[in-house]
Amino acid sequence: MDYRETLQAAWRRMERLTKPPRSLGHLEEVAVRLAAIQGRLKPELGLGAVVVAAADHGVVAEGVSAYPQEVTRQMVLNFLRGGAAINQFARVAECEVYVLDVGVKGELPQHPRLLSRKVREGTDNLAQGPAMSLEEAERALQAGREAARQAIAQGATLLAAGDMGIGNTTAAAALTAALLGLPPEAVVGRGTGVGEEGLRRKREAVARALARLRPGMGPLEVAAQVGGLELLAIAGIYLEGYEAGLPLVLDGFPVTSGALLAWRLAPGIREHLFAGHLSREPGHRRQLEAMDLKPLLDLDLALGEGTGAVLAMPLLRAAARILHMATFEEAGVSDRP
Numbered sequence: 001m002d003y004r005e006t007l008q009a010a011w012r013r014m015e016r017l018t019k020p021p022r023s024l025g026h027l028e029e030v031a032v033r034l035a036a037i038q039g040r041l042k043p044e045l046g047l048g049a050v051v052v053a054a055a056d057h058g059v060v061a062e063g064v065s066a067y068p069q070e071v072t073r074q075m076v077l078n079f080l081r082g083g084a085a086i087n088q089f090a091r092v093a094e095c096e097v098y099v100l101d102v103g104v105k106g107e108l109p110q111h112p113r114l115l116s117r118k119v120r121e122g123t124d125n126l127a128q129g130p131a132m133s134l135e136e137a138e139r140a141l142q143a144g145r146e147a148a149r150q151a152i153a154q155g156a157t158l159l160a161a162g163d164m165g166i167g168n169t170t171a172a173a174a175l176t177a178a179l180l181g182l183p184p185e186a187v188v189g190r191g192t193g194v195g196e197e198g199l200r201r202k203r204e205a206v207a208r209a210l211a212r213l214r215p216g217m218g219p220l221e222v223a224a225q226v227g228g229l230e231l232l233a234i235a236g237i238y239l240e241g242y243e244a245g246l247p248l249v250l251d252g253f254p255v256t257s258g259a260l261l262a263w264r265l266a267p268g269i270r271e272h273l274f275a276g277h278l279s280r281e282p283g284h285r286r287q288l289e290a291m292d293l294k295p296l297l298d299l300d301l302a303l304g305e306g307t308g309a310v311l312a313m314p315l316l317r318a319a320a321r322i323l324h325m326a327t328f329e330e331a332g333v334s335d336r337p
């Protein structure tokens with residue numbers, strides 16, 4: 001059965017299950033979409049994986065983050081030791097954590113969970129010139145694909161991307177504004193918690209990057225102009241997961257900017273995307289609206305790392321189980337006359 005046929009058949013089965021119509025709300029749509037992705041009326045979800053892509057950003061020179069740049073590398077070490085929020089949530093969600101270095105400044109130790117594919121030690125400042133070359137953008141995207149392939153080979157049935165990069169909400173804002181044709185004010189937010197001055201500097205940096213873009217530029221050229229390396233990798237992670245036929249869970253603002261790029265490169269990916277949550281970052285709503293996706297959770301999170309995506313994994317598994325319920329006929333329960 002193809003996607004549309006399974007979707008329709010799953011909705012018909014949904015109507016016969018032992019519950020009043022639509023009483024499981026948005027989870028019903030999640031369930032039938034999972035069925036359609038897997039091409040079976042009773043979808044099954046096992047182990048999850050989150051690939052946390054990490055890189056640094058030259059735009060931090062503009063004073064756009066509340067934290068110093070070295071936090072990117074320090075947090076990668078924290079992920080590898082299991083001490084970050086993503087590690088704790090992943091345990092609850094039966095999800096493996098993989099880390100991908102595509103551009104962290106400084107050295108990182110070898111580790112079985114770390115894929116080292118440093119394209120360069122951070123981007124150039126997007127407010128001053130191109131963040132990276134087109135060739136570097138392609139390499140970062142391929143590194144994301146490779147990390148996703150590894151996660152899938154190790155048994156992932158549900159795939160999310162996470163992000164770590166001080167300054168990346170500025171790059172994500174520029175990428176989102178460019179891909180969706182929005183002004184800086186619509187996509188710039190406080191990130192890790194900048195004040196009014198920081199907000200102004202972020203808007204200014206994004207406006208300068210947008211001014212360099214030309215109408216004929218393709219999505220990858222635009223991404224090379226604004227960065228960041230981990231956002232390109234995130235696009236690669238989702239593209240690989242899509243081609244492998246997996247359901248894909250989105251996280252917050254930076255991750256969803258990478259997903260927007262993947263969507264521009266392969267519009268069919270939309271069918272595989274699930275919005276794990278709605279971030280506090282104001283531009284996230286615009287991103288999800290553009291792809292017509294409804295967030296599963298709304299918890300005022302603004303952390304990244306893939307935390308909102310991983311928290312939604314148990315909900316996706318529960319949604320899949322809906323289609324394993326008994327029908328009115330099977331259970332001998334009286335339906336409406």
Ligand SMILES: O=C(O)c1ccc[n+]([C@@H]2O[C@H](COP(=O)([O-])O)[C@@H](O)[C@H]2O)c1
Nearest residue numbers: 065165167169191192252253279303304
């Ligand atoms: O996921 C989100 O929506 C989100 C919102 C705000 C901040 N972050 C995280 O904070 C870092 C970027 O914030 P900033 O202020 O340095 O641009 C980066 O590591 C992101 O993972 C993430």
Ligand SMILES: Cc1cc2nc[nH]c2cc1C
Nearest residue numbers: 067071164192303304305
């Ligand atoms: C401590 C810290 C942890 C993070 N995780 C993702 N982004 C982050 C930014 C900071 C500053």
